[in-house]
Amino acid sequence: MExxxxxxxxxxxxxxxxxxxxVAQQSPLMQRNGRTTSGxxxxxxxxxxALDVAIQTKRIMDRDPVFQRSRGRxxxxxxxxxxxxKLYLQDPFHTFINMRLSKVMSGLIGVYLxxxxxxxALYTTVPREMCKTAIFTYFDGFSFSVSVMFTIGFxxxxxxxxxxxxxxxxxxxxxxxxxxxxxxxxxIGVLFGRFARAQARANTIVLSSTAVVRRIRGELYFxxxxxxxxxxxxxxxxxxxxxxxxxxxxxxxxxxxxxxxRIQHPNDELNGMMLLALPSxxxxxxxxxxxxxxxxxxxxxxxxHDPVHSYMFPEVMGRQADIDYGDRDGxxxxxxxxxxxxxxxxxxxxxxxxxxxxxxxxxxxxxxKNYWRESQLEVVVLVEGIDAVTSATIQVRHSxxxxxxxxxxxxxxxxxxxxxxxxxxxDFKRFHETHPADPECVKVAGAFY
Numbered sequence: 406m407e408x409x410x411x412x413x414x415x416x417x418x419x420x421x422x423x424x425x426x427x428v429a430q431q432s433p434l435m436q437r438n439g440r441t442t443s444g445x446x447x448x449x450x451x452x453x454x455a456l457d458v459a460i461q462t463k464r465i466m467d468r469d470p471v472f473q474r475s476r477g478r479x480x481x482x483x484x485x486x487x488x489x490x491k492l493y494l495q496d497p498f499h500t501f502i503n504m505r506l507s508k509v510m511s512g513l514i515g516v517y518l519x520x521x522x523x524x525x526a527l528y529t530t531v532p533r534e535m536c537k538t539a540i541f542t543y544f545d546g547f548s549f550s551v552s553v554m555f556t557i558g559f560x561x562x563x564x565x566x567x568x569x570x571x572x573x574x575x576x577x578x579x580x581x582x583x584x585x586x587x588x589x590x591x592x593i594g595v596l597f598g599r600f601a602r603a604q605a606r607a608n609t610i611v612l613s614s615t616a617v618v619r620r621i622r623g624e625l626y627f628x629x630x631x632x633x634x635x636x637x638x639x640x641x642x643x644x645x646x647x648x649x650x651x652x653x654x655x656x657x658x659x660x661x662x663x664x665x666x667r668i669q670h671p672n673d674e675l676n677g678m679m680l681l682a683l684p685s686x687x688x689x690x691x692x693x694x695x696x697x698x699x700x701x702x703x704x705x706x707x708x709x710h711d712p713v714h715s716y717m718f719p720e721v722m723g724r725q726a727d728i729d730y731g732d733r734d735g736x737x738x739x740x741x742x743x744x745x746x747x748x749x750x751x752x753x754x755x756x757x758x759x760x761x762x763x764x765x766x767x768x769x770x771x772x773x774k775n776y777w778r779e780s781q782l783e784v785v786v787l788v789e790g791i792d793a794v795t796s797a798t799i800q801v802r803h804s805x806x807x808x809x810x811x812x813x814x815x816x817x818x819x820x821x822x823x824x825x826x827x828x829x830x831x832d833f834k835r836f837h838e839t840h841p842a843d844p845e846c847v848k849v850a851g852a853f854y
Contacts, residue, residue, distance in 0.1 A: 460658075460660070461781070462651070462660065462661070462781055463480060464480060464783055464804060464806055465479060465480050465481070465649050465661060465783055465785065465804065466478070466479060466480065466783065466785055466802060466803070466804035467479075467480065468804070473614035473837070474611070474612065474614065474803065475802055475803045475804060476608075477604055477607065477800070477801070477802040479802075498595075501595065502595055502598050502599060506599055509595060509596075509599060513592050513595065513596075516588060517554075517588065520554065520581070520584055520585075520588065521547060521550045521551055521554060522547070522550075524546075524550040524553070524554070524577065524581045525543060525546040525547035525548075525549070525550040526543065526546065527546075527577050528540050528545075528546035528549050528550060528574075528577060529542075529543055529545075529546040530573075531568075531571065531573055531574050531577070532571070532573075535569060535571060536568045536569050536571030536573070536574045537568055537569040537571075538568060538574065550581065553578055553581050553582065553585075554581055554582075554584075554585045555585070556585075601795060601797070603792065603795070603797040603798060603799040603800070604799070604800070606792055606795075606797070606799050607799050607800065607801040607802075609633065609634040609635045610631065610632075610633055610634070610639070610681065610788060610799075610801045611631065611632050611633075611634055611833060611836060612629060612630070612631045612786060612788070612801065612803040613629045613630045613631070613816065613836065613837050614809070614837040615629075615805070615809050615810065615811055615814075615837065615839065616628060616629040616784065616805045616809065616810045616811070617629070617810070617811050617812070617814040617815060617816065617839055618691070618770075618773075618810060618811070618812050618813075619812070619813055619814060619815060619842050620766065620813070624690060624691070624692075624725075625690070625691040625769070625773075626669075626688050626689065626690055626691065627666075627688070627689040627690075627691060627695075627697060627784070627810070628686055628687065628688050628689075628816070629686070629687055629786065629805065630684045630685060630686045630687070630816055630836070631644070631679065631681060631684070631685055631687065631788055631801075632681055632682075632683065632684040632685065632831065632833075632836065633681035633682060634833065637792075637793065637794065638681055638682050638793070639681055639790025639791060639792065639793075639799060640790060640791040640792075640793050641678070641790055641791055642678065642679045642680075642681050642788065642789070642790035643671075643676050643677040643678050643679060643788075643789055643790070644668065644671070644677045644679055644687050644786065644787065644788050644789075645665075645668075645673075645677065645786075645787045645789075646665075646666040646668060646687070646689060646784060646785065646786050646787070647663050647664065647665055647666060647784070647785045647787075648663070648664045648665075648666055648696035648697055648782060648783075648784055648785075649661055649662070649663055649664075649782070649783045649784075649785055649804075650662060650664070650696070650780035650781065650782045650783070651780050651781050652780070663785075664696035665696075665722055666689050666695065666696060666697070666784070667689065667690075667694060667695075667722055667723070667724045668687060668688070668689055669688045669689060669690050669724065669726050670686065670687065670688035671685070671687070679788070681788075681790075683820065683829065683831070684816075684819060684820065684831065684836065686816065687786070690724065690725060690726060691773075692724065692725035692726075693715040693716065693725065694715065694716040694722050694723045694724060694725070697773070697777070697782065697784075698773070698776075699772065699773075699776040770812050770813075774807065774812075777807035777810075778807055781806075781807075782806070782807050783804050783805065783806050783807075784804060784805045784810075785802070785803075785804045786801075786802070786803045786804065786805070787800055787801070787802055788800070788801040788803075789801070811839055813841060813842055813843075814839040814840065814841060814842055815839060815840060815841075815842040816838070816839055817835045817836075817838035817839060817840055818835075819831060819832045819833070819834075819835040819836045819838075820832075
């Protein structure tokens, strides 16, 4: 049956109608309205929030209250499957080395003691008269085992230094010596791996304690800065960012959903390479593809979704800067011979586009803040590089919640000239400081952030 031009029913209406009876049986929490990531938004009652998150969660990345930096620990607990330990046993080295240092030390000491105890008992089985030994008790055998394993050197105590050419005694000493060599090699490797962990090297890579959002030439930009505190720099340092937020779709909450954030400076298409010898500002533009902006509302339903101008899952994440600089076309061809289908909706062709209302800067900022509070946004920053000494890959993990992002602020200049050498001096006491910036200012020099 063919439908007339006035057909404007959502394809999701059938689904939502079928779900009404089911939702009515759920708890009051599940009956709350919310915004969806697909573009469809159920009607929001007056006074209700557009995004209603059931549980007030904590941050996904830890932060030290003293230094205001993350130690790289994820607030994630994993419910493992049955017999998961069998998978861990397939990689015993990394399973052991990733344990707590106290467990690693206890495990190594325990293995050494077990070997000493076993071989101490074996030495008591050696015929004393035949092999000409001076081992009379288990304590004597244990002491002899310690001397053999750690090559302390042992006397004969009146016995034969060659143990009367006794084969059994030579076999025990040889086997224990081989086991000692293997245990020493494993212990050195495990302890070196523990004390030379790359994550500890990341502690001296400083990221600003707060991020800022400011308007530059009419556009909003999310910024933070990073710098290396050591004189030894990372090789091939680069940066990535992810937005972690809670979403609500079809009566169900989706917690801790991750969305990649495109980086404009340094350009992520050039791998986002950074120079950490000096403070480097990382910039993300709040455009139509930015996960920091509120998703498209239901008012856009019925119009063709143009992936060149906005993002919808699972399309490729774009950037407005690519269109501005001519790196990508700003329009796509649309097939108008078939009924309009977009955002899982069907609407009559030729429906007038709703008027666009220009919002003030303060209104835009307030809407962004409200969305961040509703979705409990957290921006996770990953700075990676290679240590030139150990050749180990280092990853610095840091995050910013909505309360740690300041609007209409700019970072304080923390680089001065050394009067003695004429070089640069970085004052890390001012590294985290910000001061107000004029949101209407459009004259921005290239070196001032």
